Amino acid sequence: MSASTLDAYLNSQSPDLGPVVETVRSLAGAAAATRALIAQSSASVMSSAAGSLNADGDFQRFLDVSADEAFLAAARRAGVRHYCSEEIDSAVDLNGTSAIALAVDPLDGSSNIDTNVSIGTIFSILPALAGEPAGSFLQFGRRQLGAGFFIYGPQLALALTLGGGTRIFVHSPRLGTFVESVRPSIAEKTDEFAINASNYRHWDDSVRLYVDDCLKGTTGPREKDFNMRWIASLVADAYRILIRGGVFLYPGDSRRGYANGRLRLVYEANPIAMIIEQAGGSATDGTTAILDLVPTSLHQRTPLVFGAAREVARIARYHAEPSVIAGRSPLFGHRGLFRA
Numbered sequence: 006m007s008a009s010t011l012d013a014y015l016n017s018q019s020p021d022l023g024p025v026v027e028t029v030r031s032l033a034g035a036a037a038a039t040r041a042l043i044a045q046s047s048a049s050v051m052s053s054a055a056g057s058l059n060a061d062g063d064f065q066r067f068l069d070v071s072a073d074e075a076f077l078a079a080a081r082r083a084g085v086r087h088y089c090s091e092e093i094d095s096a097v098d099l100n101g102t103s104a105i106a107l108a109v110d111p112l113d114g115s116s117n118i119d120t121n122v123s124i125g126t127i128f129s130i131l132p133a134l135a136g137e138p139a140g141s142f143l144q145f146g147r148r149q150l151g152a153g154f155f156i157y158g159p160q161l162a163l164a165l166t167l168g169g170g171t172r173i174f175v176h177s178p179r180l181g182t183f184v185e186s187v188r189p190s191i192a193e194k195t196d197e198f199a200i201n202a203s204n205y206r207h208w209d210d211s212v213r214l215y216v217d218d219c220l221k222g223t224t225g226p227r228e229k230d231f232n233m234r235w236i237a238s239l240v241a242d243a244y245r246i247l248i249r250g251g252v253f254l255y256p257g258d259s260r261r262g263y264a265n266g267r268l269r270l271v272y273e274a275n276p277i278a279m280i281i282e283q284a285g286g287s288a289t290d291g292t293t294a295i296l297d298l299v300p301t302s303l304h305q306r307t308p309l310v311f312g313a314a315r316e317v318a319r320i321a322r323y324h325a326e327p328s329v330i331a332g333r334s335p336l337f338g339h340r341g342l343f344r345a
């Protein structure tokens with residue numbers, strides 16, 4: 006693969022993708038500025054409270070709000086018509102000239118801000134519909150024209166899809182631009198899973214049984230040992246899966262407000278699902294493809310399972326065939342390590 010820049014890649018797109026290309030170009034500028042802000046700020050400034058709660062009830066930090074301002078400004082510069090983000094209550098009409106709707110999670114992985122763990126920005130690009138701005142974001146994920154995320158990690162990187170596969174670009178401070186790094190292809194099998202295991206007691210039996218079976222390793226039904234990773238930054242977990250495979254789960258659970266997990270459909274699950282599918286993986290809410298779900302509200306949550314296609318399909322069977330679980334009920338007496 007010959008090294009290419011993000012600009013060259015964007016310039017090679019067909020003219021009808023022009024407004025999408027302009028949007029990505031503008032977002033890349035905002036990401037470089039956000040990266041610089043992160044690099045310059047002390048941990049206490051970055052994580053300091055902005056003083057309010059967002060639409061989902063999360064405490065907003067300084068960086069959540071400043072990233073939102075940077076990406077909103079980038080949307081305006083690109084002529085985006087409709088904008089929504091995790092940090093604002095309702096979608097807004099920017100009166101832009103292009104028929105583009107942009108949904109953004111300006112700062113993903115907020116709980117990691119002051120620990121110097123990778124965080125990022127996730128975006129979803131949709132066709133803007135006539136009428137109220139909110140309507141543009143209630144289209145199912147297969148309508149996305151493009152999706153991506155920036156990750157502020159050891160490298161500033163962009164995972165991007167415009168529908169013809171997924172590409173990863175890494176920012177070169179020397180060249181002042183993003184350079185293509187890898188075209189990820191997610192293996193369909195894996196022996197690495199990612200889940201917040203502290204919620205074990207809140208999960209339903211299908212998720213517990215799946216994790217139990219992984220933990221039993223070579224002597225269990227999977228007949229192989231599994232490794233576990235959980236970064237608690239969706240962008241970082243997704244990036245790892247793009248690079249070396251694996252499967253990620255944030256299921257619904259019995260905690261108050263967590264019936265549909267924690268992640269938001271419009272600006273987290275949908276763009277990640279498109280990026281993952283375009284890299285050869287799959288993404289579901291446990292059983293149904295994320296990209297086939299029709300959002301009913303801007304900030305709605307969804308359970309999210311994504312990564313290696315065969316593993317995601319296996320997890321769907323744990324969810325969809327209670328008889329499998331019922332048939333295994335004698336095992337529930339010794340469910341595994343997390344019960345010890």
Ligand SMILES: O=P(O)(O)OC[C@H]1O[C@](O)(COP(=O)(O)O)[C@@H](O)[C@@H]1O
Pocket residue numbers: 063091110112113114115116201237238239240267268
């Ligand atoms: O702390 P938990 O419950 O494990 O949740 C971690 C998840 O929450 C998130 O931080 C939610 O995103 P925000 O930081 O944008 O609210 C994801 O990045 C991550 O996967």
Ligand SMILES: [Mg+2]
Pocket residue numbers: 110112113114239273
């Ligand atoms: Mg997020």
Ligand SMILES: [Mg+2]
Pocket residue numbers: 069091110111112113114115
């Ligand atoms: Mg966020």
